[in-house]
Amino acid sequence: GRQPETLAASLALESNPGCAMQGGRLCSHPLTNQMENRRLLAYEKTIKERFANIIPVLKRIAGLQHAAEFVAQAQAIANQELGFDLPSRILADAWVTGLDMSALYGETVMRTLRLLAEQARTSNPPEAVDVDEAVSFMLDCGYHAVDISPCSDGRLKGLVRYILRLPTGAVRSSKSYAGAMFDVEANVKRWIETELMRFREGRPVTPDAGTRYLKMVVYHTSSSDPAHEGCAAHGSNEVRAAEKGLERLREFRQAIENSFCCGASVDTLLIGVDTATDAIKVHVPDADGEMSLYRAVDNLALYEQTVNDDGNTARLKVYQAIQAASAQGGGWGRGNGEPHEGMRRLIATLLINNLSQIEYVCGNWGGRYPDIGHNERFISVGDGFEEFQLRNLAYFAHLHTVEEGAPDMDVGINIFKKLNVNHGLPIPLAIHFRYDSRVPGCRERTVERCQRVQAALELRYGELARQGLLVCGMTVQDKRPGSPIESIEANDA
Amino acid sequence: GRQPETLAASLALESNPGCAMQGGRLCSHPLTNQMENRRLLAYEKTIKERFANIIPVLKRIAGLQHAAEFVAQAQAIANQELGFDLPSRILADAWVTGLDMSALYGETVMRTLRLLAEQARTSNPPEAVDVDEAVSFMLDCGYHAVDISPCSDGRLKGLVRYILRLPTGAVRSSKSYAGAMFDVEANVKRWIETELMRFREGRPVTPDAGTRYLKMVVYHTSSSDPAHEGCAAHGSNEVRAAEKGLERLREFRQAIENSFCCGASVDTLLIGVDTATDAIKVHVPDADGEMSLYRAVDNLALYEQTVNDDGNTARLKVYQAIQAASAQGGGWGRGNGEPHEGMRRLIATLLINNLSQIEYVCGNWGGRYPDIGHNERFISVGDGFEEFQLRNLAYFAHLHTVEEGAPDMDVGINIFKKLNVNHGLPIPLAIHFRYDSRVPGCRERTVERCQRVQAALELRYGELARQGLLVCGMTVQDKRPGSPIESIEANDA
Ligand SMILES: [Zn+2]
Ligand SMILES: [Zn+2]
Numbered sequence: 001g002r003q004p005e006t007l008a009a010s011l012a013l014e015s016n017p018g019c020a021m022q023g024g025r026l027c028s029h030p031l032t033n034q035m036e037n038r039r040l041l042a043y044e045k046t047i048k049e050r051f052a053n054i055i056p057v058l059k060r061i062a063g064l065q066h067a068a069e070f071v072a073q074a075q076a077i078a079n080q081e082l083g084f085d086l087p088s089r090i091l092a093d094a095w096v097t098g099l100d101m102s103a104l105y106g107e108t109v110m111r112t113l114r115l116l117a118e119q120a121r122t123s124n125p126p127e128a129v130d131v132d133e134a135v136s137f138m139l140d141c142g143y144h145a146v147d148i149s150p151c152s153d154g155r156l157k158g159l160v161r162y163i164l165r166l167p168t169g170a171v172r173s174s175k176s177y178a179g180a181m182f183d184v185e186a187n188v189k190r191w192i193e194t195e196l197m198r199f200r201e202g203r204p205v206t207p208d209a210g211t212r213y214l215k216m217v218v219y220h221t222s223s224s225d226p227a228h229e230g231c232a233a234h235g236s237n238e239v240r241a242a243e244k245g246l247e248r249l250r251e252f253r254q255a256i257e258n259s260f261c262c263g264a265s266v267d268t269l270l271i272g273v274d275t276a277t278d279a280i281k282v283h284v285p286d287a288d289g290e291m292s293l294y295r296a297v298d299n300l301a302l303y304e305q306t307v308n309d310d311g312n313t314a315r316l317k318v319y320q321a322i323q324a325a326s327a328q329g330g331g332w333g334r335g336n337g338e339p340h341e342g343m344r345r346l347i348a349t350l351l352i353n354n355l356s357q358i359e360y361v362c363g364n365w366g367g368r369y370p371d372i373g374h375n376e377r378f379i380s381v382g383d384g385f386e387e388f389q390l391r392n393l394a395y396f397a398h399l400h401t402v403e404e405g406a407p408d409m410d411v412g413i414n415i416f417k418k419l420n421v422n423h424g425l426p427i428p429l430a431i432h433f434r435y436d437s438r439v440p441g442c443r444e445r446t447v448e449r450c451q452r453v454q455a456a457l458e459l460r461y462g463e464l465a466r467q468g469l470l471v472c473g474m475t476v477q478d479k480r481p482g483s484p485i486e487s488i489e490a491n492d493a
Numbered sequence: 494g495r496q497p498e499t500l501a502a503s504l505a506l507e508s509n510p511g512c513a514m515q516g517g518r519l520c521s522h523p524l525t526n527q528m529e530n531r532r533l534l535a536y537e538k539t540i541k542e543r544f545a546n547i548i549p550v551l552k553r554i555a556g557l558q559h560a561a562e563f564v565a566q567a568q569a570i571a572n573q574e575l576g577f578d579l580p581s582r583i584l585a586d587a588w589v590t591g592l593d594m595s596a597l598y599g600e601t602v603m604r605t606l607r608l609l610a611e612q613a614r615t616s617n618p619p620e621a622v623d624v625d626e627a628v629s630f631m632l633d634c635g636y637h638a639v640d641i642s643p644c645s646d647g648r649l650k651g652l653v654r655y656i657l658r659l660p661t662g663a664v665r666s667s668k669s670y671a672g673a674m675f676d677v678e679a680n681v682k683r684w685i686e687t688e689l690m691r692f693r694e695g696r697p698v699t700p701d702a703g704t705r706y707l708k709m710v711v712y713h714t715s716s717s718d719p720a721h722e723g724c725a726a727h728g729s730n731e732v733r734a735a736e737k738g739l740e741r742l743r744e745f746r747q748a749i750e751n752s753f754c755c756g757a758s759v760d761t762l763l764i765g766v767d768t769a770t771d772a773i774k775v776h777v778p779d780a781d782g783e784m785s786l787y788r789a790v791d792n793l794a795l796y797e798q799t800v801n802d803d804g805n806t807a808r809l810k811v812y813q814a815i816q817a818a819s820a821q822g823g824g825w826g827r828g829n830g831e832p833h834e835g836m837r838r839l840i841a842t843l844l845i846n847n848l849s850q851i852e853y854v855c856g857n858w859g860g861r862y863p864d865i866g867h868n869e870r871f872i873s874v875g876d877g878f879e880e881f882q883l884r885n886l887a888y889f890a891h892l893h894t895v896e897e898g899a900p901d902m903d904v905g906i907n908i909f910k911k912l913n914v915n916h917g918l919p920i921p922l923a924i925h926f927r928y929d930s931r932v933p934g935c936r937e938r939t940v941e942r943c944q945r946v947q948a949a950l951e952l953r954y955g956e957l958a959r960q961g962l963l964v965c966g967m968t969v970q971d972k973r974p975g976s977p978i979e980s981i982e983a984n985d986a
């Protein structure tokens with residue numbers, strides 16, 4: 001339900017097995033970026049509090065609905081507490097039909113979301129320096145493009161900025177699919193675009209630099225309740241989720257190798273996330289780029305082994321862990337040697353980055369998130385908001401049409417039936433698509449896509465829509481970094 | 494309705510104004526490819542007769558349905574007359590419920606279509622020589638790729654092979670949209686793929702060859718009944734159809750120029766077709782590649798002016814007509830000089846090719862098609878069959894999802910309500926998608942797409958489906974030239 005604070009308070013927190021809390025003293029890993037952890041916590045708190053504030057504020061307003069000056073009073077409270085006006089239509093009708101709390105809730109979530117996105121955009125101008133640095137780092141590892149497909153699950157919504165600690169600009173594409181089952185054909189098209197940029201414009205480097213395209217798949221499990229709170233798309237079966245991810249990666253690589261000549265290929269990387277601790281598990285490729293479910297570095301174990309070391313020792317152990325995984329002599333995890341040096345550096349960096357996140361969960365949540373399951377606030381449909389990269393904030397269904405994206409949408413709707421509908425609250429659907437202002441007519445067509453997708457959602461989930469339990473908001477945004485989010489109405493052209 | 498022969502016989506044929514029939518003698522243009530005209534006529538007759546045969550054969554079978562040996566008799570007739578077995582399920586039920594003629598008709602159209610496609614594939618192996626020649630010719634004109642978007646209208650289904658007389662392999666892409674309103678974003682993606690091939694593999698030539706990408710839009714009108722039998726998507730308004738086509742071409746060129754640096758651009762060409770005579774009107778670009786609705790060569794007039802000349806004189810007049818269009822001194826048709834030499838050669842070739850088609854219509858139909866309006870046999874949904882390039886055989890809705898392609902589908906369904914449903918016959922929907930066998934899992938996903946599209950069609954046109962007035966057939970085909978057409982059942986995986 002919608003009360004995470006209560007849930008958190010009532011849960012007896014198990015400690016994180018990787019956590020080295022001693023006599024009440026918090027653990028402190030030598031490789032943690034403390035400043036970044038504080039910054040990320042402040043951001044998470046701001047956003048979560050704004051959403052958590054919605055229900056108390058609406059309850060307060062509901063209590064006033066029979067007062068004489070109700071509309072004015074309600075708007076004053078809304079402006080002070082939420083930062084915007086409520087829809088006056090809903091307020092004005094309250095004296096006749098009673099206040100439509102469900103509609104009000106849906107609208108409030110949408111307005112909160114737009115306000116926060118707008119604030120994120122203006123207060124965090126694109127981190128140009130960090131991005132350049134990250135792109136250079138990726139190039140040093142031998143990659144001109146990094147493309148990540150996580151599961152749509154809201155608990156992975158913070159993947160890039162929190163769990164992996166990469167600046168958004170370092171990742172060429174991050175599109176979510178239920179069970180991380182990304183669209184191979186669409187990905188081949190993205191690969192082609194990246195290739196052409198390299199060949200035609202020498203961006204980010206020319207083809208003779210010998211760099212590669214890296215495709216990552218991120219699956220997940222939950223060590224707090226692995227049989228129920230893992231990946232819904234794979235029946236909470238970790239092995240199955242990992243196997244399917246590996247299979248899809250192999251298909252993608254094969255597609256590139258078969259369809260293009262001159263030794264075209266890609267590097268692939270499979271990563272698992274424990275959504276209870278945010279610790280990652282990296283499946284180390286061998287010298288041929290092949291991975292195995294049974295050859296991986298478990299970063300929670302690594303955290304445990306290095307938390308009391310000094311920085312240099314800890315760093316060395318990270319590299320040794322990668323080496324040890326590659327050196328497995330026999331069994332199912334056996335591979336053909338170590339990956340190339342760039343891949344080793346990349347994996348080491350991801351592991352070290354993730355140590356900060358493990359400590360973030362330790363320091364702020366006692367090692368395990370209190371909301372072990374779903375606790376998303378809205379469903380993000382379409383291209384998703386770059387502005388919100390936060391765990392459990394949104395279930396993200398990347399799609400172009402409901403016809404193709406229905407399986408992903410169904411999973412999300414089922415999650416929100418439990419989270420919202422069962423408590424009388426509607427499901428907020430934030431439909432968001434990006435357009436290319438350089439292409440004439442593209443904005444108009446993107447607005448039409450928003451409207452088409454909304455109509456298709458209202459058709460597919462007709463019963464919910466008729467009961468007012470589906471609240472859609474539509475926004476578009478230019479693809480150029482830092483562009484504003486533009487609200488679309490159902491009758492806009 | 495479904496009796497074109499009757500329709501043809503009952504129509505008082507107006508003569509073709511371009512036709513120089515003298516004292517009952519058929520006109521004969523010196524530049525006509527007589528052999529090709531005979532070959533194309535034989536092909537058209539075979540295909541059309543097979544489809545025209547369906548109703549008489551089914552009527553004959555219907556007359557036997559109360560006979561003792563009905564099923565065996567019906568199958569014997571079907572095998573002899575149609576070339577395949579009828580679905581025995583439908584025949585076997587006839588004694589109880591009466592023969593379900595509607596279901597039988599739908600199934601027979603689907604089986605005819607598959608049989609003819611299979612015959613076309615095995616008897617006409619890809620014309621490798623012609624294709625190489627056409628590709629070389631295009632390269633000589635300065636084009637490494639030619640991409641055509643005609644209207645979905647069935648009367649343009651013979652565009653490439655009949656009206657323009659180009660071998661299929663010379664055209665990189667030919668996807669139909671209602672009103673020729675092609676998808677700019679999808680076309681940009683196709684441009685990117687073509688570019689990469691050139692840069693990465695030097696196919697068909699390397700970038701330093703200085704060749705260009707040519708995008709053509711083909712709109713249509715009908716000189717037999719311009720106010721009613723023109724382009725349905727543009728309200729049978731020729732000027733509007735042409736204007737919209739020009740606008741979309743400009744958007745596409747702008748999209749390429751704005752999105753890619755280093756002087757990226759494309760050539761564009763707008764062509765109109767008179768579906769009564771198959772004569773084309775070519776809008777001649779100026780030196781800047783700009784076109785005007787009022788600067789064009791009308792090939793019917795050119796036919797008239799050259800039909801009594803010798804070959805060399807006729808050929809010269811074609812080039813002079815292009816020159817004259819470019820040289821217009823004033824008015825709306827005025828442009829900035831002549832197009833580049835390759836474009837002039839291409840236009841001349843298209844005009845000369847089309848002279849053969851004008852004569853084809855003259856010689857075989859007295860200058861005007863008897864079926865001036867719609868007379869399609871089925872709706873082709875998805876990627877379309879390369880095997881069928883024949884006027885009025887199919888309404889072609891190129892789409893990936895019904896959600897996006899609904900406007901195109903609606904136009905087609907409305908056409909078939911008049912053609913078929915009003916006569917108690919179902920609408921045959923041939924859902925056909927091509928897959929890439931080099932991409933693992935692509936065939937399976939393409940089969941799923943077929944099934945998803947069929948389900949979406951049955952949902953959108955639910956009333957027709959419930960009445961048995963929608964008969965879907967699903968087929969997939971590998972993208973490699975000459976691949977067989979594979980039937981898919983609703984429950985295939
Ligand atoms: Zn700890
Ligand atoms: Zn999942």
Ligand SMILES: [Zn+2]
Nearest residue numbers: 512513520855
């Ligand atoms: Zn004639």
Ligand SMILES: [Zn+2]
Nearest residue numbers: 644646672724
């Ligand atoms: Zn049309």
